[in-house]
Amino acid sequence: MAKKTRMTKQRKAILKILKNTKIHPTADWIYEKVRAEIPNISLGTVYRNLNVLAESGKIKVLDYGSNHSRYDGNPEQHYHFRCEKCGRVYDLELDFGLNLNKKINSETGFIANSHRLEFHGICPECQQKN
Amino acid sequence: MAKKTRMTKQRKAILKILKNTKIHPTADWIYEKVRAEIPNISLGTVYRNLNVLAESGKIKVLDYGSNHSRYDGNPEQHYHFRCEKCGRVYDLELDFGLNLNKKINSETGFIANSHRLEFHGICPECQQKN
């Protein structure tokens, strides 16, 4: 079962800041913000709480499943599938025939030049290993 | 105009490795691989070349436009738009009514639990500043 957690004032403050911004900030930005409220909070605490909050599903981390950048030798439009078990990232050959960029351009004020679509789940190989 | 670049053996080897793998490796993985061919290549050269190759569009970097992790206070399904000019990441309220996960599950051997969709382009504010 999941480990017990406490809602400390530090954790509460970090969560509140994150819920009240749209800018998807970095840990350091959050650290600066939260220091207005808790001046002697440490950056380590910010990182620890972000990890705890992400594990419990209260927030999302926008990375690629690791702290490293990952590089893709195929610059063409294609979609990815990341296996939640083994961590591998597959290319998907599927083309849904979606013209998502055009949809954005016609339905919003944004001008989209490209998009990235990534699925998360279990790959065929890990399904067998079950 | 774009700066001139040379196709050194180091750059060629890195590009070849990246074109011949599907795993979207980290810089360190590439470094280990390329050392089989060029034993005294340095990690700095690998990073420099990955950046050059990405700038010229020959490869893609799978990150969020910075070297930091970014955190999202909204764990619900929603899409993102990243502005290529100011770097901001917006939430898109749009729902295309796509059931992409189901499509994956029925058309491939992958089991998708979730997906992430992110558009890149120019935000309304930066369009005005033109």
Next chain:
DNA sequence: GTAGGTGCAAAATTTTTGCATCCAA
């Protein structure tokens, strides 16, 4: 009361950079 959390600082990791030298065009 106590297990989980914090602050601090040191360490680990990842990425960039200065510089003398080298080499692709």
Next chain:
DNA sequence: TTGGATGCAAAAATTTTGCACCTAC
């Protein structure tokens, strides 16, 4: 020939962690 590229090492930047003390439950 020469300006871009490399190797090396040091530095910068980001994230994690050990430890003694603190506090939410």
